[in-house]
Amino acid sequence: MIEYRSIGKTFADGTEAVGDFSLVLPSRTTTVFVGSSGCGKTTLLRMVNRMIEPSRGQVLIDDVDIATRNKVELRRSIGYVMQHSGLLPHRKVIDNVATVLRLNGVDKSEARDRSYAVLETVGLDASLATKYPSQLSGGQQQRVGVARGLVSDPNILLMDEPFGAVDPIVREELQAELLRLQRELDKTIVFVTHDIDEAFLLGDQVVILKKGGEVAQVGSPAEILATPADDFVRSFVGLDKGHRKLHVEDRDGSRIVVDATGKAAGVLTE
């Protein structure tokens, strides 16, 4: 369980990234921070592994204030996946994945074996293991990034817009893959995105943020769609534009789901 207690962050130049933020992220669920740029979502994420220190308040992991823990050890115990994969260009794929294990003191041959295993878990062919990151496609690099985040089997996985830089088709693949992995692995995932559809797809708990880390609404995707807290949320999730307002029309015996603009969205099967 991750808990934010009255967190605030004012950067050295005076910008207030987060005003006053409190939230509990239940274990073994995916919490998605979603909002436009400047809403403090990445700042909040990076506070979990102390890449950013809060100016006020505390972050707790399983009831322990992480400010009391050694930064480097804390980071080694948490998986981190970032937008441009963040792979080390001078190390082969397999060594990139094994890095975290080696830093944790796992011996070389075991680190290799476990790295090969996790590459398979994320759906990468073993033949890519000896390539350099620059020799892989963007989607493959991102998979390696996920593999590196998972390799030490951390309880917590931080994902900072991990699929933001890949094309839509690859993004859908990676999202599906993450859902599958999460069903198997049951991690506590903190996921940051500006894409509300991605947030609704992946999140058990979705946190919609306004400027300065102000919470507009917290809830499951269904709760947010059913009872949006205010006009900001209604507009952010797209309820005001009509493509979320669906109704059923009978067409030649099929029951077609149509949105408010008249566009067919799918077929009702029950």
Add this chain to the structure above:
Amino acid sequence: MTWLQNNTDKVVDLLLSHLWLSALPIVLGFVIALPIGWYANRHRRIRGVLLSAAGVLYTVPSLAFFLILPSIIGTGFLSPANVVVALTIYAVAIMVRSATDAFASVSPAVLDAATATGFAAAGRAFRVELPLAGPVLVAGLRVVAVSTVSLVSVGALIGVNNLGSLFTEGYRTDNDAEILTGVIGIVILALVFDGLIVLVGRLLMPWATASRTTGTSLRGLARARR
């Protein structure tokens, strides 16, 4: 050619001493400039001062430098140490700028990722920053090597023997073959140093050439980043 055949021993001696007089400043200059460049890259304010100071040092004429040094560091006027120290200072002057650029060329995103995956400060500096600065460091070192090999010859004017002595002597005795031997010898030595540095760079950094030969995946990466 006959002159060279008759004087092989002498030329080989001069070549070896030229080799040493070049190799020492190149290696020392690199080792000294590396931490300075790393530091300058991290502290933007000091960076300007350091780079200007290095620039000024490099403008001091080498012959003047060779002559002033004994009175500063207390070596004899004919000591090869004067040449080694002066050329090390030149090497540092050139290399500090390259090293600063080299460390600046390392992607901040990669460093950030390294920190996030749990590299401690020292591990990050030596195992991520240094190797990634490698390609630009090698480029800088090549300039240092060629410049040093050619500057060593000036040492001949203050009596420190090296291939440059073949010019001074050949000029005095009007011996074109001797002058030519000196010039060609120095060029070959410079090429050998340059080739060695490139070769060692390739061996140490196979990743740098791997990314260069895969233009298509690089373009794919650029597309993915857009």
